Amino acid sequence: AQSVTQLGSHVSVSEGALVLLRCNYSSSVPPYLFWYVQYPNQGLQLLLKYTTGATLVKGINGFEAEFKKSETSFHLTKPSAHMSDAAEYFCAVSGSGGYQKVTFGTGTKLQVIP
Amino acid sequence: KAGVTQTPRYLIKTRGQQVTLSCSPISGHRSVSWYQQTPGQGLQFLFEYFSETQRNKGNFPGRFSGRQFSNSRSEMNVSTLELGDSALYLCASSSMAGGDTQYFGPGTRLTVL
Numbered sequence: 001a002q003s004v005t006q007l008g009s010h011v012s013v014s015e016g017a018l019v020l021l022r023c024n025y026s027s028s029v030p031p032y033l034f035w036y037v038q039y040p041n042q043g044l045q046l047l048l049k050y051t052t053g054a055t056l057v058k059g060i061n062g063f064e065a066e067f068k069k070s071e072t073s074f075h076l077t078k079p080s081a082h083m084s085d086a087a088e089y090f091c092a093v094s095g096s097g098g099y100q101k102v103t104f105g106t107g108t109k110l111q112v113i114p
Numbered sequence: 115k116a117g118v119t120q121t122p123r124y125l126i127k128t129r130g131q132q133v134t135l136s137c138s139p140i141s142g143h144r145s146v147s148w149y150q151q152t153p154g155q156g157l158q159f160l161f162e163y164f165s166e167t168q169r170n171k172g173n174f175p176g177r178f179s180g181r182q183f184s185n186s187r188s189e190m191n192v193s194t195l196e197l198g199d200s201a202l203y204l205c206a207s208s209s210m211a212g213g214d215t216q217y218f219g220p221g222t223r224l225t226v227l
Binding site: 034036041042043044045046049090101102103104105106107 | 118147149156157159162170204206215216217218219220221
């Protein structure tokens with residue numbers, strides 16, 4: 001069984017401020033972890049993913065996330081928010097190996113204040 | 115490579131009708147997953163097909179069904195539509211079954227009146 005918890009359904013930051021979106025997961029097997037972004041009226045787009053190896057993962061648009069096994073966390077960060085970052089962000093977990101279902105969190109809407 | 119395409123993009127139906135949504139995955143991808151997205155329930159997994167076989171299924175009633183063809187294209191069918199079926203239906207494809215990066219289509223917006 002696996003699950004994802006995203007803390008905060010809405011997060012507001014000022015333009016230029018640090019973005020921190022929180023994600024905690026549970027998984028009975030070594031996890032694969034993902035962050036996706038969704039802009040209005042569009043599908044989801046992959047930002048970054050962790051499978052194995054380096055625990056700090058860099059993604060597109062300046063985002064990065066760190067896999068912390070001891071904390072079962074995979075928080076998403078960006079040093080300086082841009083207006084174009086306003087969107088909904090989804091954390092997802094999957095078990096490693098084949099035929100593993102992907103479970104998504106409930107999403108966090110990021111608002112960037114000019 | 116062309117991305118995931120979904121047709122139609124918008125659909126309006128009335129209660130009791132049935133609907134079929136179509137998804138064409140990225141060329142070479144053999145896995146197709148379907149999700150229902152609503153403001154209240156978020157993103158909920160419907161089912162996943164890999165090489166024409168349903169590999170995983172979410173907790174939806176039997177009114178929701180799907181299939182995958184030999185060219186990996188997939189269809190999702192909802193029978194006896196209810197008002198609560200109004201949602202954005204997203205299709206995602208990946209090269210492997212489960213655990214792999216999923217590439218999402220733009221979705222089909224279904225409105226049930």
